[in-house]
Amino acid sequence: MARMLLHRAAPRSPARRRLLQGVSGACALALVRPSRSGESAPAEPVCGNGSRVQTLYQPGTSGYLGRIEAGSGALVLRAGPTGALPAGIEHGRLAFASERNGATFVNPTLVVRRGELLRVTLDNALDAATSVHWHGLTVDTANDGAGMPLVEPGRRYEYAFEVRNRGALYWYHPHPHGLTAGQVHDGLYGLLDVEDDDTIALRRELDLVPGGSELVLVLRDSAQRYERTPAQAIHGVYGDALFVNGTRCAQTDVATRLYRLRVVNACNARTLLLGLRTASGAAVPFDVIGNDGGLLPAAVRTRAAFLGTAERLDLLVDLRDAAIGDAIVLETRAFDPMHAEIAVPKDDPDAAHAHQATEAVADAHAAHGVSSWPEGAPRDILQLRVRTRVGYDRRVPARLSTPEAIDVANAQERPLRLGYKSGHWRINDRVFAMDETPIEVTRDSTEVWLLRNYFTSMPHAMHLHGFSFEVLERETSPDQVKALAIDARSRLPSDLGRKDTVLVWPGESVRVALRFALPFAGPQTYPFHCHNLEHEDGGMMLGVRVA
Ligand code: C2O
Ligand code: CU
Ligand code: CU
Numbered sequence: 252m253a254r255m256l257l258h259r260a261a262p263r264s265p266a267r268r269r270l271l272q273g274v275s276g277a278c279a280l281a282l283v284r285p286s287r288s289g290e291s292a293p294a295e296p297v298c299g300n301g302s303r304v305q306t307l308y309q310p311g312t313s314g315y316l317g318r319i320e321a322g323s324g325a326l327v328l329r330a331g332p333t334g335a336l337p338a339g340i341e342h343g344r345l346a347f348a349s350e351r352n353g354a355t356f357v358n359p360t361l362v363v364r365r366g367e368l369l370r371v372t373l374d375n376a377l378d379a380a381t382s383v384h385w386h387g388l389t390v391d392t393a394n395d396g397a398g399m400p401l402v403e404p405g406r407r408y409e410y411a412f413e414v415r416n417r418g419a420l421y422w423y424h425p426h427p428h429g430l431t432a433g434q435v436h437d438g439l440y441g442l443l444d445v446e447d448d449d450t451i452a453l454r455r456e457l458d459l460v461p462g463g464s465e466l467v468l469v470l471r472d473s474a475q476r477y478e479r480t481p482a483q484a485i486h487g488v489y490g491d492a493l494f495v496n497g498t499r500c501a502q503t504d505v506a507t508r509l510y511r512l513r514v515v516n517a518c519n520a521r522t523l524l525l526g527l528r529t530a531s532g533a534a535v536p537f538d539v540i541g542n543d544g545g546l547l548p549a550a551v552r553t554r555a556a557f558l559g560t561a562e563r564l565d566l567l568v569d570l571r572d573a574a575i576g577d578a579i580v581l582e583t584r585a586f587d588p589m590h591a592e593i594a595v596p597k598d599d600p601d602a603a604h605a606h607q608a609t610e611a612v613a614d615a616h617a618a619h620g621v622s623s624w625p626e627g628a629p630r631d632i633l634q635l636r637v638r639t640r641v642g643y644d645r646r647v648p649a650r651l652s653t654p655e656a657i658d659v660a661n662a663q664e665r666p667l668r669l670g671y672k673s674g675h676w677r678i679n680d681r682v683f684a685m686d687e688t689p690i691e692v693t694r695d696s697t698e699v700w701l702l703r704n705y706f707t708s709m710p711h712a713m714h715l716h717g718f719s720f721e722v723l724e725r726e727t728s729p730d731q732v733k734a735l736a737i738d739a740r741s742r743l744p745s746d747l748g749r750k751d752t753v754l755v756w757p758g759e760s761v762r763v764a765l766r767f768a769l770p771f772a773g774p775q776t777y778p779f780h781c782h783n784l785e786h787e788d789g790g791m792m793l794g795v796r797v798a
Pocket of ligand 3: 676
C-alpha cells in the first residue's frame with residue numbers, strides 16, 4: 252500500500268506542531284492584556300491579522316439572530332439575499348428574513364416550548380431550490396426538509412409540526428441535496444431554542460439570562476461566497492477566519508459568577524477542540540452540562556471538548572474566583588485533524604485521481620488561503636473580560652435532567668462502515684440516491700448502530716434525522732480522543748445524554764442505541780449522513796425507511 256497523504260504537511264509532524272503552538276502564543280499575547288488594577292481600560296488590543304477586537308454580538312428581541320417566541324403564531328422565513336446587518340457583523344450573502352409585530356429579523360432564533368406547534372412558511376426568494384431542515388427534531392418526512400419536497404424559486408412551503416423533543420439548542424438549515432453546503436455556507440441557518448421544564452429550572456436555579464449570563468455562540472469559519480474545488484469536495488471547505496455570531500475577534504465583559512455558553516459548530520467542515528485558558532496560558536476546566544439532545548443527567552468537569560460540525564455543547568464557566576481585570580479565553584486548541592489518513596493501494600485505478608487530488612489540495616490551499624487556518628490549528632474564539640465583582644451563591648443542581656434510557660437487551664446490531672472509494676465518501680460502500688432506502692427499520696424497534704470509520708479516512712460527524720440516540724461506547728479511539736474519555740466505555744463528557752450527531756474518528760468505532768418509536772402514521776424516510784457538508788453533498792448519506 253502506498254500511503255498518499257493528501258495534505259503535504261500534516262500537522263502531526265513535531266515541527267508543524269511547534270509552529271501551531273507558536274501561533275497560539277502570539278495570538279494570546281496580542282489579545283489578552285490583563286490589568287489587575289482595573290482602574291483604566293487597557294488600550295484596544297488587536298487579534299489575528301491586526302483586526303480590532305470587537306464586542307460579542309448577542310441575539311436580542313429583533314434583528315440579527317433575534318429571539319422570536321415562535322410557538323405563538325405562524326411565521327414566514329424568506330430565504331434570500333442578506334439585508335441590513337448590525338455594524339461589525341460579517342455574514343454571508345444569504346439569510347432568512349422574518350417579521351413579527353413590526354420587528355424584523357435576520358436568521359431568527361426560534362424559541363419554543365416543548366409541546367408547542369411550530370408553523371413556518373418558507374418563502375423561497377433564492378435563484379435555486381431550497382428547503383428548511385429542523386436539525387435534531389422529530390418530525391415526519393413531509394416536515395423534515397430533506398430531499399422531498401424541494402421548494403422551487405418563487406414558491407412557498409408550509410412546515411407545521413408539534414415540537415416533541417427535549418429542551419435543547421437545535422438549529423435549522425436548508426437541505427437540497429447537492430446544494431446544502433453552498434446554501435449553509437452562504438448564510439442560511441438559524442437556531443431553535445426548545446425549552447422544557449429542565450431548561451427552565453436550570454435558568455431559574457442559576458439565574459441565567461439569555462444574552463447576559465447565558466451566551467449563545469454560533470461558530471462559523473467563513474463569511475465568503477461559496478466555492479468548492481474537487482479537493483475541497485474531498486476534505487471540506489474551510490474558512491480563514493472565525494466568527495462568533497458574525498463577530499470577528501469577539502470579546503465580552505463578564506462578572507464574577509457562573510456563565511452558560513451554548514456553543515453551536517455551524518462550520519461546513521471544521522472540527523473544533525474547545526478549551527478555556529487564563530491570560531497566562533493556564534488551562535481552566537469547565538463543566539459540560541448539555542449537548543445536541545439537551546441537558547446531561549449531571550454536570551461533568553472536563554478540560555477540553557471536541558465539537559464536530561452540527562454538534563452543540565452547553566458549558567458552564569465558573570468565574571467566581573476571577574479577579575477584576577482577568578481575561579479568560581475560550582479557544583480551539585491544536586489537535587491532529589487526521590485528514591491525512593487516506594491511503595490508496597498502488598494498483599487502484601483511483602490512485603491517479605488521488606494523486607491529482609493531492610496536487611489540487613495543495614493548490615487550493617495556496618489559492619484560497621485555506622492553509623492560513625488549517626483544521627486543527629489553534630485559535631481564540633472569545634475573550635471573557637472580568638469587569639464586575641458580584642455576589643453569586645447559586646449551585647449547579649446535582650441532577651439536570653433524566654433522559655430515558657434505551658433498553659438494548661434485544662436490539663439488533665447494524666454495522667455502518669464509513670470510508671472513501673472512487674471519488675466519494677461512502678456509507679457501507681454506497682453513495683446516496685434519492686429514491687433508495689438501503690436502511691430498512693421496523694417501527695418501534697430498538698437498534699444498535701455500529702459506526703466504524705476506516706483507519707484510512709477522515710473524521711465524520713454522523714447525523715440521523717428524526718431520532719436522537721444514546722452513545723453506548725467508543726472503541727479504538729485515537730489517543731487525542733481517548734485522553735478525554737471519562738468512563739470504561741471510553742465515552743466523552745459530550746457523549747452523555749442524547750445526541751443527534753456524533754463525530755467518528757479514523758480507526759474508531761462508535762456504538763449508538765436508537766429507539767425507532769415513530770409518532771406518525773405510515774412509513775417515513777429520513778437521511779443518515781455525514782455533516783461535513785461537502786461530504787453530505789458528495790453523497791455520504793443513506794436513506795432510512797422506518798415502517
Ligand atoms: Cu443538519 Cu441532514 O442535517
Ligand atoms: Cu438533521
Ligand atoms: Cu464526512
